[in-house]
Amino acid sequence: MKQVRAEVLSTRKLGAYHSITLVAPEIAEKARPGQFLAIKMPEGREFLLRRHFAVHQASRRGGWAGTLEFVVDPGGPGTDWLTGVKAHEFLEVIGPLGKAFAYPKRLMNCLLIAEGHGAASLYFLAQELLARGKRVDMVVGGETLERVFKPIEAKRLSQTVAVMTADGTLGDPGGVLDALPGMVDRTGTEVVYASAPPATLERIAVFCRERNLPAQVSIEERMGCGYGLCHTCVVPVARKDGSGYDHLRSCVDGPVFNPARVLWDRWLSEAPTMLPTPPEGLPVVRSWPG
Amino acid sequence: MAGVRRTLAVDLGAGLVLPTPVMVASGCAGTGRELGGLVDLHKVGAVVSRSITLEPDRGTPTPRIAESASGTVWSTGLQNPGIDAFIAEELPRLARGAHAIVSVAGGSLEEYVRMTGALQGRPDVAALEVHLSAPDLELQREVLGLHVDRAVEIVGAVARMSLVPVFAKIPLLASDLVELARGAVRAGAHGLVIGGPPPALSVQAERLRPALGAVTGWLSGPAIKPMMLRAVFEVARAVPDVPIVAVGGIRSGEDAIEAILAGAWAVQAGTAVLVDPGAPVEIAQGIARYLKAKGLASPADVRGRLRVPASFGAVEGEETAP
Numbered sequence: 001m002k003q004v005r006a007e008v009l010s011t012r013k014l015g016a017y018h019s020i021t022l023v024a025p026e027i028a029e030k031a032r033p034g035q036f037l038a039i040k041m042p043e044g045r046e047f048l049l050r051r052h053f054a055v056h057q058a059s060r061r062g063g064w065a066g067t068l069e070f071v072v073d074p075g076g077p078g079t080d081w082l083t084g085v086k087a088h089e090f091l092e093v094i095g096p097l098g099k100a101f102a103y104p105k106r107l108m109n110c111l112l113i114a115e116g117h118g119a120a121s122l123y124f125l126a127q128e129l130l131a132r133g134k135r136v137d138m139v140v141g142g143e144t145l146e147r148v149f150k151p152i153e154a155k156r157l158s159q160t161v162a163v164m165t166a167d168g169t170l171g172d173p174g175g176v177l178d179a180l181p182g183m184v185d186r187t188g189t190e191v192v193y194a195s196a197p198p199a200t201l202e203r204i205a206v207f208c209r210e211r212n213l214p215a216q217v218s219i220e221e222r223m224g225c226g227y228g229l230c231h232t233c234v235v236p237v238a239r240k241d242g243s244g245y246d247h248l249r250s251c252v253d254g255p256v257f258n259p260a261r262v263l264w265d266r267w268l269s270e271a272p273t274m275l276p277t278p279p280e281g282l283p284v285v286r287s288w289p290g
Numbered sequence: 291m292a293g294v295r296r297t298l299a300v301d302l303g304a305g306l307v308l309p310t311p312v313m314v315a316s317g318c319a320g321t322g323r324e325l326g327g328l329v330d331l332h333k334v335g336a337v338v339s340r341s342i343t344l345e346p347d348r349g350t351p352t353p354r355i356a357e358s359a360s361g362t363v364w365s366t367g368l369q370n371p372g373i374d375a376f377i378a379e380e381l382p383r384l385a386r387g388a389h390a391i392v393s394v395a396g397g398s399l400e401e402y403v404r405m406t407g408a409l410q411g412r413p414d415v416a417a418l419e420v421h422l423s424a425p426d427l428e429l430q431r432e433v434l435g436l437h438v439d440r441a442v443e444i445v446g447a448v449a450r451m452s453l454v455p456v457f458a459k460i461p462l463l464a465s466d467l468v469e470l471a472r473g474a475v476r477a478g479a480h481g482l483v484i485g486g487p488p489p490a491l492s493v494q495a496e497r498l499r500p501a502l503g504a505v506t507g508w509l510s511g512p513a514i515k516p517m518m519l520r521a522v523f524e525v526a527r528a529v530p531d532v533p534i535v536a537v538g539g540i541r542s543g544e545d546a547i548e549a550i551l552a553g554a555w556a557v558q559a560g561t562a563v564l565v566d567p568g569a570p571v572e573i574a575q576g577i578a579r580y581l582k583a584k585g586l587a588s589p590a591d592v593r594g595r596l597r598v599p600a601s602f603g604a605v606e607g608e609e610t611a612p
Contacts, residue, residue: 001327001328003328003567003568040565040566041565046359046360047357048357048360048361048362048511048512048561048565049355049357049362049564049565050565094328094567221352221353222352222353222354222355222356223355224354224355224362224364224564225318225563225564225565225567227320227324227328227567228320228321228323228324229318229319229320229324229325229563229564229567230317230318230320230355230364230366230564231317231320231340231349231354231366231369232352232353232354232355232364232366233352233354233355234349234352234354234369235352236348246348247348247349247369252320252324266351267352269351
């Protein structure tokens with residue numbers, strides 16, 4: 001993990017999103033898919049906390065060596081400020097942070113499921129999987145055309161791809177979950193990776209458990225620092241031996257988790273409870289990918 | 291000024307000498323493992339552990355943090371592994387490089403006493419900080435430390451048992467801050483931590499819901515600095531010889547100097563560390579720059595030097611010094 005003052009190389013608008021490329025060789029060298037960056041906000045504003053973004057691209061070789069790209073979904077004071085940042089300005093960045101996606105050793109057929117800007121980290125993952133000789137298929141989606149992140153890139157990186165939009169402006173109408181069973185059957189999926197809003201991930205987790213598919217998901221929980229100090233970004237995760245659960249920090253123990261071990265009901269419940277005793281009969285979950 | 295030997299070290303008494311007056315506040319040091327990779331701990335005054343309870347605590351449901359103007363509203367609910375696991379796993383790492391101050395939080399007198407006992411004689415504990423803002427499980431009160439008699443009872447018991455200096459962390463919103471501070475000192479507290487987050491609520495109007503899983507939380511960050519300064523000022527005037535550690539909204543050398551002028555001996559940085567892990571070092575450098583510009587030798591030369599009119603604080607009709 002490095003703290004650097006990185007120059008903005010370029011910025012561009014991609015549908016509803018905004019992508020920023022930095023010159024940060026120290027971080028680009030180390031960053032792996034699933035890891036994220038903590039970007040400092042400007043001084044003298046009333047918002048303080050760093051904003052956190054998955055690494056979309058970290059180039060170690062070639063003409064873009066030493067660059068690092070991340071994707072902003074504007075809609076808050078910090079993200080709106082970031083969309084106004086211009087080339088040659090500087091950002092203070094800490095990264096790479098968090099646990100990366102693990103690559104399967106023997107299993108070959110990988111299905112990557114992305115909703116919205118979740119695709120940013122999965123395209124990076126797809127490249128790494130392809131470099132390891134894996135087969136990559138993808139389901140990408142979003143509410144509308146603008147909220148499907150780089151659909152062309154998905155096509156370029158995968159053997160087969162299903163594009164889904166809620167309003168049918170691109171690909172088939174529906175959500176990524178609608179395309180999931182068909183894709184798994186057609187492509188002979190052996191491993192699932194997903195990056196999407198929590199409600200979608202929960203349903204992917206249920207699907208993978210039913211089909212007995214090993215999976216890894218990248219989750220988002222509101223973060224304070226991003227490097228493990230404040231214990232705010234926790235997720236309830238069952239212990240491996242089934243003896244209960246712990247609140248694990250998504251910044252240092254995640255953001256990539258085995259969905260079979262995440263206690264989704266407890267995490268996403270609108271009326272959260274803190275039962276003093278863990279629920280009976282938590283499943284004993286083999287470690288990924290088993 | 292030539293010939294001044296300048297130092298940032300501060301002597302808090304009872305053998306506790308910190309290399310700089312800037313500590314990392316409780317709850318902002320992770321598990322002791324993370325901070326070392328982000329900042330040179332030898333340049334940090336001290337590191338206060340997250341508040342430790344007797345038994346493991348999972349803390350509150352998520353979301354646990356929301357931003358507000360110049361601050362954050364948060365609630366982690368004392369998530370910690372319990373005193374035994376803390377001593378075995380976190381304490382040794384926490385104390386690597388910096389003075390480790392352990393924050394103890396309990397819901398009953400017995401819990402405080404048992405934790406103090408467990409920490410007794412540990413060479414890696416430089417001091418104890420008594421967290422008094424948890425609910426009182428014995429007396430069924432919302433905040434344990436808001437009642438002078440109860441705070442005195444707890445702090446007294448910890449201070450009598452502890453072999454290291456004990457700092458009582460006085461809740462910022464105590465109705466009689468000065469009485470509480472005096473009581474804690476009478477009971478045996480070596481020093482006081484003044485400031486810390488006041489209770490707060492963050493609302494998401496769109497969803498008609500509170501922003502935090504715990505519903506209410508605590509406000510921290512620059513928003514609370516003026517409240518902290520007033521509290522430090524009042525307490526320092528009441529107990530002038532007691533080491534006071536200021537906490538609340540300090541993120542620069544100037545902020546720290548303001549607190550020291552108000553009467554603090556040392557300061558803690560909390561939210562600032564979450565934004566910038568190097569903040570404790572930068573704040574200390576800011577203090578050094580101020581001392582240099584003023585030709586002063588150490589932070590103690592600034593302490594309590596706030597110039598207030600002689601008539602301030604005098605009761606009407608009472609004669610004031612000319």
